[in-house]
Amino acid sequence: MTDTGQGGQRVLLVTGPSGAGRSTVLHALEDLGYEIIDNLPFSLIPRLLDGPPLSRPVALGIDVRNRDFSAAGLIELIDRLTRLPEIAPEVLYLDCRPEVLVRRYNETRRRHPLAPDDSPALGIAAEIDLLAPIRARAEALIDTSELSPHDLKAEIGRWFGASGTPHLAVSVHSFSYKRGVPRGLDMMFDCRFLTNPHWNAELRPLDGRSDRVARYLESDPRYAPFLNQVRDLLLFVLPAHVVEGKSHLAIGFGCTGGQHRSVAVAEKIAIYLAEAGWQVSKRHRELERKAAGAADMAQGDKA
Structure with missing residues (x-):
């Protein structure tokens, strides 16, 4: 092969x-x-x-x-x-x-x-x-x-493309630890130490893509140092993976429910990597599950 x-x-x-x-x-x-x-x-x-x-x-x-x-x-x-x-x-x-x-x-x-x-x-x-x-x-x-x-x-x-420079596709995932760790992750970061927006009644219905949730997390003094150190680590190791010929790297961020903290961090890290010139895709497993479930219910109501 x-x-x-x-x-x-x-x-x-x-x-x-x-x-x-x-x-x-x-x-x-x-x-x-x-x-x-x-x-x-x-x-x-x-x-x-x-x-x-x-x-x-x-x-x-x-x-x-x-x-x-x-x-x-x-x-x-x-x-x-x-x-x-x-x-x-x-x-x-x-x-x-x-x-x-x-x-x-x-x-x-x-x-x-x-x-x-x-x-x-x-x-x-x-x-x-x-x-x-x-x-x-x-x-x-x-x-x-x-x-x-x-x-x-x-x-x-x-x-x-296989022209002179090897390509590395980076996917950034958010997930809930309650539903288990996604298969195929190469690197994984636990976000459960951050202040949980779930306990704020106004933020509970929202998810980590919301500006309000992002601002709430930014008020946690551990949030910015965590993001910066993860970003610096990834920008350091990604070129090494290219040199090794790896074609795909999956990076996971987990929290309790997979709705707020992990989503917000994954969104921010994806932006950092894209700004640095990497090809990045995002996957929010629990949000996708929720959206699929809502679509199934809507289809059932129509039937």
């Missing part, structure tokens, strides 16, 4: 809602030297990777048109590949706002695969709900809502 610097064959799983730009991304990856395989049934993917060593990184296009597609099946496949020491799997999720997807379908007059006889908006909503667990597992997330095909190709080149 090809050495990626992480001890295994690089396998990039490319997915996201229909119309988000998957075909454009696969063509861009092919231009970057990836072996491209689109819509291969899940059952055949392990067999493909069990075969002879591959001389190039592999990009697998996956969407709801895959013959045996299911969110649970894809998560099971990701877990299976992760357990193989000779494989270095990554999930790239192409995100896009629903209204933009609707506009793209109306412009092309295509039928949505989940609603071939209905409005594309119905299929888009169903597909976004179906893919929510996959989005929550993605190492890299690119929002294509405002990107032209040319811009998207350039973005893929910045993320996955």
